[in-house]
Amino acid sequence: MFERLIAGAGGASDGNVWMPPQSSTAAPAVDRLFYFIFWISAFFFALIVILAIVFVIRYRKRAGRVAPVEVPTHNTPLEIAWTVIPLLIVFVIFYLGFKIFLDVVTPPKNAYEVQVTAQRWKWMFTYPNGHVDENLHVPLDTPVLLVMTSEDVIHSFFVPDFRLKRDIVPGRYNKTWFRATQEGAHDLMCAEYCGTSHSTMLAQVVVHPPGGFEKWLAEASNFLAKLPPAEAGAQVFRTRGCAQCHSLDGKANVGPTMQAVFGSSVSTRDGKRLVADENYIRESIIDPQARIVAGFDPVMPTYKGRLKDEEITVLIAYIKTLSN
């Protein structure tokens, strides 16, 4: 236990009492600072508590003890000392904190870039080849630059194993970067409160061994060709944010449920009736405001240009299966 408590100096890749496993190049430096401050704090805390206890025991009022009549009321050199010494200590902490921070936030030039889109309550990671995934896959020991934005409220990208956190603010791009040092899956959480499902807005950062990432990306990007249309459509539905507003269980959400919607007769806001066939679903994806189902607000963004034709086709194939 004690060894794990002081294991800030390194060799702590499986975590210790205070910190989770170290899995990025930033983690050891941050942890060293953490434990540096920790031991300074422990020293001053012990000093305060021990002095208080000693004084209470030594100077408590008791029979036979005559308290001194004249007591020191001030001692300027002493008071200046306990002003200046803490000041110097916090300057050191400030300097180390800023220096390590600069190292941690400044991305190297040749970093691999991934676009991050956060929306309630979902992560979308877009790779340079256009592939979109719900988890963040990265190669080991390679700098990865994240260019992040939000579709709605403020979120925050937080990977404890990487000691990394950055808010994701709508209407602007916030950047961060990391270089992973441990293979495997690491928890990714939303750290800025964003509503109902804030605590389940989780994903994984999957760190691939050398060569593994390229292989994964090639296979994952090829899902349209590899998977049967309905399964590929289910993946598009999941990863592209459809599920955030359209339920599969018959309950109305921000948008109508997709359960049994295909082939059903729906009434629109302007009082007309129509049958939800392939063309209506396609139109609702590309031009959502054209004919809105009664009882819902015109809030869906257009997916024109954001989804490929093949993706829309498999989506329709998937939605058809929900009517069986």
Place this chain on the structure above:
Amino acid sequence: MSDAAVGSGGAVLGTPPAGGNYLSHGHGLASWLFTLDHKRIGVLYLISILISFFLGGVFAMLIRTELLTPGRTLMGPDTYNRMFTLHGAIMIFLFIIPGVPGALGNFILPIMLGAKDVAFPKLNLASWWLYVIGSLFAILSMVLGGADTGWTFYTPYSVDSTSSVTALTFGAFILGFSSIFTGLNFIVTIHKLRPKGMTWFKMPLFLWSLYATAIIQILATPVLGITLLLLIVERAFGVGIFDPALGGDPVLFQHFFWFYSHPAVYIMILPAMGIMSELISTFSHRTIFGYRFIAYSSIAIAVISFLVWGHHMFVSGQSNLANMVFSFLTFLVAIPSAIKVFNWLATMYKGSITLETPMIYALMFLALFGIGGLTGLFLGALATDVHLSDTYFIVAHFHYTMMGGVVIAFLGGLHYWWPKMFGRMYSERWGQIAAWLLFVGFNLTFISQFLMGSKGMPRRYYTYLERFQPYHEASTIGGYIMAVAFIIMAVYLVDSLRRGRPAPANPWGSATLEWVCASPPPHDNFATTPQFTDPYDMRGLELDPKTGGYVRRAEA
């Protein structure tokens, strides 16, 4: 005037004045609700903030119970989100901010000055009424279903939210005026109503701290008022200020909000530090050590606290330069607090220490606020803050300063001035039991939160990963222990009003002027302006076994 220090206002030490006291002066509800007596207003504030504290505490217990298990324990996520919003908003705006100045400050400040009242008694009453009206809006917000934004009301979430954000923020807006009125009153009172001989550097340190607090209340609170008003305007009329969908800037809201809300934590802690100075010197039965450093450090905190708000936004995307400046200034504000702690310790040196309940709270403050302050170093440092921001580490740090600091000092002050306020002594034995129980429960609750926070447990989570459950269980058990301690406290304090031993004028051996006044004080406090004496000169104060109070031995 030569005998004025030995009891004025018709009060011979330890015997009630012939003309009754402020409690018996005037009867009926109206004589309380429309009183201009600072003491009665103090009591009204005390009752109001304790009701708020109870309400906020109930929400805290519901939160902790929900978090016993991941997933649903008691309630769904939307209810949970309202619970932590209400817990935060009530504890901050309705309890801690008005707590020490409104309840203890109103009662004690004029008597400490040897005055009959504050400078503007009607403004004082208006301040309490604004508090009540602001509270009604908070209650209205609850009746309408409660807000779900967190007490920080971050945009654009709070702009979009369909919950009752407007009622709650409008309540906070009104409460801001209540706070401003109190601050204004205290500043004028301290400037104009000090007795002859009480120069600035001979004032009791509690007054210095209330003065520093009042400066922040007056200068910072208007910014919060405007900010919340802008938020309401944006919600009501769709004027784009903070919501990027309307052309606004959400981070601007954070700047505005913390420009008030960081100084606000010093509105909360400064009066608590003032109480500490009184408690430590009284129960060490010796003069305060380093008076000037303590007084100047209060002012230093008030000034620097305005310049550190950006440390709440280290991961928001603000520039590295801004981060550097705010980190640097944040470390500066740590120093005055450290100075105070060292001076309090030095005050115990060569004292004659007694360990009555208020002193137990003062000693606990040293330990708990010590942890709260020192863990601030992890958060002021940029590299570690990136990891710890928005985790339970923040929650624990905040509670160590605000509860381990402010609430513990408030309880110390309440137990210290209780005999003065109500003329009754409470059970010392139960006082000690409740204090230690609170100490154990508090540490169990929040040390668990430090541990899970640094391991990566984010705050405001309804459910969590399995590996965090042991920490949450320990934290919840600690919360229940605190609840038991508070129930014990409520029982013996209420019981003291009926059955407590009558309090002597000066039960602890303090040298400030309020202890020259009878317990409870007469309506007018003092018949004539009392003669000023050194507030920390305890020499010559001796325990009179007949009354159980201290009397000043006549100088030979």
